[in-house]
Amino acid sequence: MKKLVNDPEDVVDEMLDGLVAERPDALRRVPDSNIIVREDAPVENKVAVTSGGGSGHEPAFAGYIGEGFLDGAASGEVFTSPTPDMFETLVESVDAGAGVVVIINNYEGDIMNLETAVEMIEMETDTAIETVIVDDDVAVEDSEYTTGRRGVAGATFALKVAGAKAAEGADLETVAETTRAAIDRxxxxxxxxxxxxxxxxxxxxxxxxxxxxxxxxxxxxxxxxxxxxxxxxxxxxxxxxxxxxxxxxxxxxxxxxxxxxxxxxxxxxxxxxxxxxxxxxxxxxxxxxxxxxxxxxxxxxxxxxxxxxxxxxxxxxxxxxxxDSxxxxxxx
Amino acid sequence: MKKLVNDPEDVVDEMLDGLVAERPDALRRVPDSNIIVREDAPVENKVAVTSGGGSGHEPAFAGYIGEGFLDGAASGEVFTSPTPDMFETLVESVDAGAGVVVIINNYEGDIMNLETAVEMIEMETDTAIETVIVDDDVAVEDSEYTTGRRGVAGATFALKVAGAKAAEGADLETVAETTRAAIDRxxxxxxxxxxxxxxxxxxxxxxxxxxxxxxxxxxxxxxxxxxxxxxxxxxxxxxxxxxxxxxxxxxxxxxxxxxxxxxxxxxxxxxxxxxxxxxxxxxxxxxxxxxxxxxxxxxxxxxxxxxxxxxxxxxxxxxxxxxDSxxxxxxx
CATH class of the missing domain: 3.30.1180.20 (Dihydroxyacetone kinase; domain 2)
Structure with missing residues (x-):
């Protein structure tokens, strides 16, 4: 295998440290987690926009964190969904009281883990959450790992739309609805x-x-x-x-x-x-x-x-x- | 060969059209040439900053054209120096009367062709030119294609410095000297x-x-x-x-x-x-x-x-x- 890696088990951990080291004034890693957030998170008076998924898709998703874009992202192991705990940590780390939008690609594992996390958060806190599923891949309906269409590179546009709408001051439901309307297009x-x-x-x-x-x-x-x-x-x-x-x-x-x-x-x-x-x-x-x-x-x-x-x-x-991300x- | 190409002979031509098609409001191709310039070139009251080299190094060099950066670039065939004619066309296309800096990596073919072009331009026109050679590669002294050190990825910093200095309104000699001072570092x-x-x-x-x-x-x-x-x-x-x-x-x-x-x-x-x-x-x-x-x-x-x-x-x-490039x- 010809790759620039150390121990393959450490690749996501080390990649995330390398990402934060690119922009230490703008990004920060939540301790003991694979969650990266804006350095100034939670950002007051703003809906937080987040994403997550398996690693190996860089710059998605943590590479889109920054002003006008994402507040945070959860990075699972390579090609592996973030765990429910990770989604919980992500939401807790960015919520400033205006609610959190979590935008993920349509893969069964990601959706299952996010749903579990949302149930836990709703039981334990009063954080308002909206989840948005990206399914832009026109190639196939239902596939390995996916019911319905897969989410692929068009998610970049969906995340950008959501980040900008939240930066304009829109409320939680409006950010989520606008992002869903974008995905339809x-x-x-x-x-x-x-x-x-x-x-x-x-x-x-x-x-x-x-x-x-x-x-x-x-x-x-x-x-x-x-x-x-x-x-x-x-x-x-x-x-x-x-x-x-x-x-x-x-x-x-x-x-x-x-x-x-x-x-x-x-x-x-x-x-x-x-x-x-x-x-x-x-x-x-x-x-x-x-x-x-x-x-x-x-x-x-x-x-x-x-x-x-x-x-x-x-x-x-x-x-x-x-x-800026x-x-x-x-x-x- | 697994590549996204059509006829390999057309790859540079088609690549350059694809680059301009990404930013048709900011970039323009000089007709019948592999020269790309800012859409608004020549830019009045500004030293023009240019570069060039073989293709295959994208985004270098034409990908750095835009406000605050390069005014234009010459793209040779893959791993092949631009011809003297190309450097001449490049300089003619961007000169607004304040002179032109041409920054190239240290390869013998590029330097020979640029020197020939400079002689022609100086004979035929009154355009003032400064040439700057990038030699940032610390690995080897003298090499295949090169006398002295090679120019490699550090050229990105040199081009950025030159573009910004020209955008500030510095004169031709100052832009060139500042870029040379950057390359030393x-x-x-x-x-x-x-x-x-x-x-x-x-x-x-x-x-x-x-x-x-x-x-x-x-x-x-x-x-x-x-x-x-x-x-x-x-x-x-x-x-x-x-x-x-x-x-x-x-x-x-x-x-x-x-x-x-x-x-x-x-x-x-x-x-x-x-x-x-x-x-x-x-x-x-x-x-x-x-x-x-x-x-x-x-x-x-x-x-x-x-x-x-x-x-x-x-x-x-x-x-x-x-x-912005x-x-x-x-x-x-």
Whole structure:
């Protein structure tokens, strides 16, 4: 296994220390936990916006903590849901009395553990909680680990919308409802050229032949819709764009993400973005904003995903509102 | 070859279109060229700051174009110097009358082609030019393609300093001198776990055994100081930090970059950053700022580099001045 790690059992712990060490004035680790929060949490007079999930998807989720974005995040072991205790610690650490929104991707383990945590918090405290589930993956309905659609890279837009809405001073229910409305307007489809290798196992999570790729793959290598011979960047992009546009059917302005899955050079993501923007032109859509980079990865997997969000005036305002986090900075 | 490309001969052309498509309001491609400039170039009453080099190092160099940063960049073919014609077009496209700084990494081909371009421009026009050479790689003196030290990821700091100094209104000579003074305070050392595969050849540029890594490697896979058995992330980081600190001998506050070489997951870069910041603490150095991510890559190479810059009040002001580019955004 060729990885920059020490003992694989320590990789999440050490990664989180390395993340806080990047921004010690902005981030802080809750003692004896894998919870990272804003250094100034809980932030007075503001709904707290949080997320969580397995590690291995960096910069998601803890990398989106900062002003105008997340107040905190729970990082489970690699590709493993945070425990109920972790969600409880997360909520306790950020609640300033205005309530907490917890936004997670749609995976059964994450949802089960979050529901357990919410029950405990509601029994033991008077903290108000809203949970929001991201299910932007248009590739498959029901899958390994998931009932319904999976949550994938489009969660980045959902988290940004929630962080900006809370920063504007909206109340708990409004932040949650706005985020849910955003998710309804987001579609993503992913593909992989290579599998990923987890630090603990040191082996690929699945196999792909030298000439094969998988279309519609999930964030942890869950099966997609087709395993086929590798094609050109334009053909691959077309498959992803067709899948998203058929499902989402956007009508006006759109924001897009070409997301790298961890091992993909930026050069290749730009080649994909070129074709994506051509296709949007052809479809008569106005590309209001385009992101290209690594937003939600799968360890060292080579591949990409294409996300489209059908934006309106409110979502344009929220997506372009200032935010400052390790994973994404939006200037004033 | 598993890459998101179309015809490998078109990869730079298509990548540049994809980059402009990410920010069509901020970037523009000079017709019939691989030159990208600020959309509003030439910018009146400002020294123009430019860079260039082979492609395959994204986001360097064209990804650093934007307000407070570069005015333009020339992108050669993959791992190939821009031609003299390209440097000429670059300079002509950004000069507003206050002169142009061209900052390149120390590779013989780049320097020869830039010198030829400067001679032509000086014969044919009255544009004032200053050239600045980045040579931050502490690993080796003289190497394949290079006389003296190579320029590597520390160039990111040099370009940021130059862009900010020009944005402040400094004159041509001052921008160049300030950038040279910055370069004297920057040291970098790199390593690779795997080689990189160029799109045209479709094969690794060199070979490394399953248990091997190379310490001190160059941006194009040029030999380093040692090929050895793979070690832990902490041991690897120590080798890089030792090399940089012995050479640079910083005394007070430092800014650092943990740079991924293209195929390395962000998780692993954070593990390296944790150890780097520990080592700075042990050395009694104050970590003023720390960057972790992909700043100067080598296609899909897995590995990293560690950069340290010995900052003073002026460099802190310039590095933290606002900038907005695809590859790096510094908020106000």
């Amino acid at each position: 987001i579609g993503t489809m992913s593909m992989a050229l290579t599998p990923c290798v987890t630090p603990e196992k040191g082996e690929p999570t699945f196999t792909l032949g030298d000439d094969e790729m998988e279309i519609g793959i999930g964030l942890h290598g869950e099966p997609g819709v087709e395993r086929t011979e590798i094609a050109s960047a334009d053909e691959i992009t077309d498959r992803l764009v067709d899948g998203v546009l058929e499902d989402l059917d956007p009508s006006g302005e759109v924001a897009t993400i070409v997301n790298g899955t961890g091992g993909t050079p930026l050069m290749e993501l730009y080649v994909v973005n070129r074709r994506l923007q051509e296709r949007l032109d052809d479809a008569g859509l106005d590309h209001w904003d385009a992101l290209v980079g690594e937003y939600m990865t799968s360890l060292d997997m080579c591949g990409c995903s294409v996300t489209v969000m059908d934006v309106n005036e409110e979502f344009k305002r929220l997506l372009s509102a200032p935010a 390790p994973g994404m900075t939006v200037p004033e | 920057i040291g970098t050392m790199s390593m690779a776990l795997t080689p990189c595969v160029t799109p045209e050849k479709g094969e690794p540029t060199f070979t490394l055994g399953d248990d091997e890594m190379e310490i001190g490697i160059g941006l194009h896979g040029e030999p380093g100081v040692e090929r050895t058995e793979i070690a832990s992330a902490d041991e690897i980081t120590d080798r890089l930090v030792d090399g940089v600190l012995e050479d640079l001998d910083p005394s007070g506050e430092v800014a650092t970059i943990v740079n991924g070489t293209g195929g390395t997951p962000l998780m692993e870069l954070y593990v390296v950053n944790r150890r780097l910041q520990e080592r700075l603490d042990d050395a009694g150095l104050d970590h003023w700022d720390a960057l972790v991510g992909e700043y100067m890559t080598s296609l899909d190479m897995c590995g990293c580099s560690v950069t340290v810059m010995d900052v003073n009040e002026e460099f802190k002001r310039l590095l933290s001045a606002p900038a 695809p590859g790096m955004t510094v908020p106000e």
